[in-house]
Amino acid sequence: MSSAPRARQSIRRRLVLFLVTMLLLLVGAAAAITYVVAARAANDAYDRALLDPAHSLQQNLRTIDGVPRLDLSSKALQALLYDEADDVFFQVRGPGGNVIAGLADLPAKAGLGEGQQRFYDFEYGGRNLRVAALRNEQDVLIQVGETRHKRNRLIGEILAAELVPTLLVALASIALAWGGIVHGLAPLARVRAELLGRTSHDLRPIPNDTAPVEIAPVVDAFNRLLRRLSEANALQQRFLANAAHQLRTPLAGLQMHLELQLRREQAPEIRAELERLHKATLRTGHMTKQLLALAKAESTSGAEAPLHPVDLYQCAEAAAQHWVPVAIARRIDLGFTLEHASVQGDPSLLTELLDNLIDNALRYTPGGGAVTVQCGLRDGAPFLAVEDTGPGIPPSEQDRVFERFHRVAGTTGEGTGLGLAIVKEIADRHGARVGIESPRSGQGTCVVVRFGAIAPAASAG
Numbered sequence: 001m002s003s004a005p006r007a008r009q010s011i012r013r014r015l016v017l018f019l020v021t022m023l024l025l026l027v028g029a030a031a032a033i034t035y036v037v038a039a040r041a042a043n044d045a046y047d048r049a050l051l052d053p054a055h056s057l058q059q060n061l062r063t064i065d066g067v068p069r070l071d072l073s074s075k076a077l078q079a080l081l082y083d084e085a086d087d088v089f090f091q092v093r094g095p096g097g098n099v100i101a102g103l104a105d106l107p108a109k110a111g112l113g114e115g116q117q118r119f120y121d122f123e124y125g126g127r128n129l130r131v132a133a134l135r136n137e138q139d140v141l142i143q144v145g146e147t148r149h150k151r152n153r154l155i156g157e158i159l160a161a162e163l164v165p166t167l168l169v170a171l172a173s174i175a176l177a178w179g180g181i182v183h184g185l186a187p188l189a190r191v192r193a194e195l196l197g198r199t200s201h202d203l204r205p206i207p208n209d210t211a212p213v214e215i216a217p218v219v220d221a222f223n224r225l226l227r228r229l230s231e232a233n234a235l236q237q238r239f240l241a242n243a244a245h246q247l248r249t250p251l252a253g254l255q256m257h258l259e260l261q262l263r264r265e266q267a268p269e270i271r272a273e274l275e276r277l278h279k280a281t282l283r284t285g286h287m288t289k290q291l292l293a294l295a296k297a298e299s300t301s302g303a304e305a306p307l308h309p310v311d312l313y314q315c316a317e318a319a320a321q322h323w324v325p326v327a328i329a330r331r332i333d334l335g336f337t338l339e340h341a342s343v344q345g346d347p348s349l350l351t352e353l354l355d356n357l358i359d360n361a362l363r364y365t366p367g368g369g370a371v372t373v374q375c376g377l378r379d380g381a382p383f384l385a386v387e388d389t390g391p392g393i394p395p396s397e398q399d400r401v402f403e404r405f406h407r408v409a410g411t412t413g414e415g416t417g418l419g420l421a422i423v424k425e426i427a428d429r430h431g432a433r434v435g436i437e438s439p440r441s442g443q444g445t446c447v448v449v450r451f452g453a454i455a456p457a458a459s460a461g
């Protein structure tokens with residue numbers, strides 16, 4: 001078996017090739033039948049006329065001394081054998097078979113009884129002749145032959161009259177079939193557009209009620225695959241969410257016990273050990289929180305959950321209450337420039353997104369710096385931005401920081417590398433684009449989330 005990849009097959013090419021082959025066969029068969037019929041019609045039309053000179057020759061035979069002779073002047077003979085389109089030949093043979101007049105080398109037509117006449121085709125001197133032969137009561141054989149020019153012309157005319165319309169109909173059928181296939185395949189293009197327009201989370205079945213019966217089974221099979229994929233995804237998400245959730249309770253217990261122990265009198269080396277354990281517990285707690293957030297953001301079942309109009313202003317205002325004390329503790333000036341902007345979204349996911357952006361800004365900006373949270377409309381589309389005066393993210397890292405578990409080398413402070421991956425997932429879920437821009441001051445980081453078309457205005461708070 002050859003392992004060479006097979007060329008991609010085109011339904012349109014296959015159908016048109018099949019149609020062209022079939023039409024060519026049909027036109028060929030029609031041409032053959034028409035030719036046979038036309039040849040017979042041409043002979044019918046001209047054979048009788050060929051008999052006339054033969055009869056005239058017969059009438060001009062005289063028997064002298066018991067021997068038949070042709071009694072015609074050469075002029076009269078010329079007039080008798082004249083034809084506009086064809087060359088005409090003749091031959092007269094006496095009862096003994098000897099040639100009395102005309103062509104010497106035209107063989108006698110065999111099997112012709114007295115008083116009988118017959119027409120036949122004969123090749124003479126490289127030319128195709130049609131010959132009329134008749135034998136009279138005196139056993140004289142008269143043969144008149146003519147070339148086939150006018151017969152061939154008639155056959156050509158009949159063929160043209162029959163085949164030109166047939167060919168035109170065949171060409172029109174191919175053009176119609178081509179257009180029909182393009183039209184017929186339009187539902188496939190619709191399915192393709194529907195799939196291309198989806199985010200990676202959208203595993204909803206493709207609407208199948210309008211698909212034509214020919215592609216409905218394919219769409220059906222694909223929908224079944226989507227359902228299985230969605231179930232497998234949901235199972236995985238549930239497992240991750242459950243695992244993270246299950247870990248949270250014992251971790252919280254462990255953290256509480258460690259804090260209790262740290263408040264008590266402890267030997268210095270035990271205190272140092274307890275502090276290390278406490279930090280590790282906090283890190284693990286943060287990791288489980290981030291994993292849970294990622295699982296929620298990725299959850300495919302969420303794709304089916306209806307999105308609500310959410311005011312970005314309200315989201316940011318709620319975040320302010322949580323983050324202002326953190327910013328004060330880190331000596332960072334946290335400011336808000338907020339305008340109302342409504343998007344279709346999931347409020348808890350949008351809060352998660354904003355928390356991760358503000359957390360990064362506060363965490364990586366050194367004390368004394370500033371962080372500004374902005375939202376509103378830019379170029380007619382809702383946006384959300386968190387800007388800081390921190391160290392900034394090098395351009396070569398600006399795509400990679402959205403990958404899971406990726407942290408820029410040399411980053412100080414704790415972190416799992418999941419925050420921006422969560423932001424990206426949530427932005428994707430909302431059909432928004434997230435990018436890193438340079439702040440106007442030229443120093444720091446500005447992460448901007450741009451949403452799509454504006455949703456109907458939500459109640460402003």
Ligand SMILES: Nc1ncnc2c1ncn2[C@@H]1O[C@H](COP(=O)(O)OP(=O)(O)OP(=O)(O)O)[C@@H](O)[C@H]1O
Binds near residue numbers: 361409
């Ligand atoms: N505002 C920022 N300023 C400077 N660097 C940043 C900023 N935000 C993100 N980064 C860089 O991008 C990396 C990835 O950020 P991300 O939020 O995904 O993970 P993390 O903050 O390290 O961990 P996590 O948020 O899960 O606790 C960070 O480690 C840091 O190097």
Ligand SMILES: [Mg+2]
Binds near residue numbers: 356359360415418419
């Ligand atoms: Mg982070």
